[in-house]
Amino acid sequence: MGIVIRLDRVLAERKMQLTELAKRVDVSIVNLSKLKTGKVRAVRFSTLEAICRELDCQPGDILEYEADE
Template sequence: MPIIVNLDVMLARRKMTLSALAETVNITLANLSILKSGRAKAVRFSTLAAICQALDCQPADILEHRHDPRDLRSVED
């Protein structure tokens, strides 16, 4: 998947545990773990905003897009 979740990087930079973030954002540890591992299929903007506020960062610090050269769809279409 071309969307990379760098939540673990931001947690390390802020010296915060996943459990502390889950409590601060009021989201279950299980759901936050799914997001952190990159297995989430979606994330609500309100959840992303709460995470960004708790970590004092921007969405781009957490989510990254990497072009997949195996993707057959052309961006130029």
């Protein structure tokens, strides 16, 4: 399975909408939506840093590795 994006879980825990996060990190809602659904192949460290700053979390809270079985 590989890398799994858990942004939706962290947003729910923080009771924050994707639109609010997009405004706070100055990233388009479309790009954050693609990240949330795992439809991206890369994420900039600066974007990841901004997301973690605004959500008060660690990168490992958003990104997880799941081995293929």
